[in-house]
């Protein structure tokens with residue numbers, strides 16, 4: 001988010017899912033799309049099969065989507081910036097850049113050019129492990145088509161270099177004029193149903209809803225008036241990662257967690273559990289007794305999505321209405337009602353008859369959601385923000401004639417090796433992610449029988465050559481050790497993964513891979529690194 | 540038996556489908572043919588999205604840790620205890636000794652209210668959510 005916002009002035013998916021049908025080229029980086037975003041993957045696959053769209057995939061693993069690719073670049077883990085800079089170097093050398101677009105719509109191009117000078121195909125090939133000829137064809141295919149879309153997901157953001165990776169994607173798109181028209185753009189695929197909405201609504205330490213900064217005195221004044229208070233803080237708060245560190249130091253004494261499970265999903269989750277356990281007071285509000293809820297002083301039982309009405313914003317900025325399908329389960333309460341109850345008791349009364357009233361208030365205080373009213377949502381398939389008034393039809397693609405920030409800013413980034421690289425003691429690179437049948441920490445999906453049958457246990461994927469060296473067969477149990485901890489699980493041998501790299505998931509609470517991963521974060525976006533060096537032995 | 544249109548609770552694609560209700564319980568899922576994203580299809584997670592709703596392990600009562608033991612409590616008791624402790628810590632250690640974590644799985648309205656509570660009720664900007672992408 002931070003990366004795109006700095007470059008374009010907005011951190012959301014620039015284009016729409018429907019536009020994928022007419023795209024000529026997809027450049028997919030760091031996204032295991034078929035597993036994480038199945039319905040977006042099927043759009044892409046249809047365009048490739050039926051309309052001859054070309055598919056370029058950059059992923060160290062041979063994922064399903066990589067198997068369908070016109071070009072699959074299995075680049076070294078953590079070498080994304082070098083790869084993207086290398087493609088841009090070739091584009092400029094060959095004169096494939098969009099000169100007119102660069103002149104009229106962007107700034108700081110000279111600086112980018114200067115940095116790119118050093119990313120010769122020879123050097124990039126050495127860093128990434130990708131053949132020079134392959135780099136050249138990928139650059140040519142992406143640059144020369146009119147409708148090229150970049151799609152990315154956690155695979156490039158969950159690194160210390162995450163923000164740099166995103167900025168480099170944005171640079172590549174601007175260099176070739178692939179932003180601001182249909183079927184182009186830079187498109188982050190959000191992992192959970194309402195990541196986009198949680199950000200839009202200001203569940204972030206530095207902004208109110210609609211990305212209005214808490215440090216801006218005028219904005220603070222507007223919210224004080226709307227909310228009838230006079231002493232809002234104008235100091236940006238702490239991010240999740242900083243909260244955990246502050247908790248460890250004893251500066252954060254109490255936490256209130258709604259509908260999340262950081263004791264499982266946080267990198268270095270052992271650290272997270274320790275911090276949560278040491279708090280003076282922890283409140284958890286959820287539908288199941290999650291690992292986080294088990295540590296709480298008070299647990300409040302919430303209603304599920306089907307038991308309430310509300311809106312969600314999908315990865316293409318589409319705000320949609322979800323209706324109440326069944327009565328509230330006895331003993332539970334919808335989250336919005338719980339918040340009203342707690343806030344009112346704490347001396348700030350909140351009373352809303354229904355989520356419709358809350359959406360009304362959101363419309364009033366959030367310029368990009370002003371025209372997204374309940375009545376319009378109730379009679380449509382949703383509206384894409386920005387939607388500044390009730391006459392506006394919503395915005396399928398962003399940055400049409402100019403960028404949200406005015407000129408697009410080329411922020412040239414340099415490649416830096418990942419913080420923990422394999423060495424003699426810990427010779428394997430461990431990467432973590434999701435498998436198709438399970439979802440995030442499994443709070444919801446692990447309760448579903450058919451899904452449990454498909455992928456019941458944690459496993460470690462490994463290349464056959466490495467397995468042979470360690471004398472392992474499918475299902476052999478191994479000990480995986482990092483500088484932070486040790487775990488045991490069976491191996492699954494597969495050609496989908498390169499040598500010296502192993503892969504596992506973080507869905508299973510009885511065997512949590514995040515006990516091993518490193519708690520280093522991207523200094524800007526504060527997204528943690530989900531890869532680290534490990535050793536593996538047979539047990 | 541009734542059918543109600545909802546948004547899928549899992550990934551960011553934002554598919555919609557109908558939940559089939561029988562005797563107050565969710566018993567099935569039907570895709571929506573006209574929806575701009577799902578257009579009549581769903582992935583395996585979407586098809587099974589109703590199963591966890593009626594799961595026997597759903598929490599049905601507030602719970603309080605009392606010494607080493609965890610026991611059920613009423614809503615009034617549980618929320619009183621929360622407010623008492625949060626206000627006490629705020630008083631003793633300052634507003635920024637509190638932190639609030641919201642959810643990328645809950646609605647816009649709930650995310651908005653939660654951040655409003657952190658900011659207007661407890662006067663801190665220490666509010667974030669778990670998924671950074």
Ligand code: SF4
Nearest residue numbers: 547549550554582585
């Ligand atoms: S049905 Fe599948 S692809 Fe669609 S939103 Fe749900 S999880 Fe995502």
